[in-house]
């Protein structure tokens with residue numbers, strides 16, 4: 165798969181967040197997106213995932229056959245997207261059947277992130293870092309070439325960050341692609357970096373108009 169982003173622009177709440185963003189990512193490459201709070205990192209990932217309409221520019225995927233870009237990616241965002249009343253295993257089984265392209269079983273994926281022992285626990289009983297690991301285990305239950313990761317190390321301890329680095333580098337080694345928004349360094353090989361510089365702008369009186377949930 166190849167990801168091409170051309171002259172991408174983003175506007176939220178009526179304000180320009182970024183513009184003129186271009187990059188291309190080949191199979192096996194990772195891109196780390198940095199920038200200060202509010203620069204637009206999460207917004208960029210939402211646009212790439214097809215969840216937010218850009219204000220200009222284009223996002224294209226090559227080499228995905230009949231699939232759409234949205235069907236070729238995983239997004240692990242700030243919200244873990246897990247059902248609190250379901251067990252870790254049930255959450256992953258659900259994701260696995262919903263997403264198709266089956267890869268590891270739910271139990272194997274939980275083992276990979278060091279949570280095999282917690283498979284039968286409701287997600288509501290897990291710590292923030294454990295929930296984050298369940299969310300990341302979703303990457304492993306369905307094959308998707310593009311991983312979009314928003315602050316993937318947040319709430320992870322040092323050992324879990326090292327495990328995540330191994331999983332990400334394995335994905336790249338298999339020809340996968342990663343776009344990660346982060347404030348923390350990620351131990352990724354051959355990583356490219358792009359920094360979003362947000363133009364300072366006064367908050368307009370109508371800044372909350374058009375708030376998109």
Ligand SMILES: Nc1ncnc2c1ncn2[C@@H]1O[C@H](COP(=O)(O)OP(=O)(O)OP(=O)(O)O)[C@@H](O)[C@H]1O
Nearest residue numbers: 176177181200201202203204205206207375376377
């Ligand atoms: N749901 C939303 N509706 C309207 N505006 C939003 C929404 N979410 C974010 N924004 C605005 O878009 C801009 C970019 O936010 P975004 O979350 O993309 O930044 P970020 O670089 O990921 O920040 P952080 O480092 O704090 O996670 C901010 O000005 C923010 O207020």
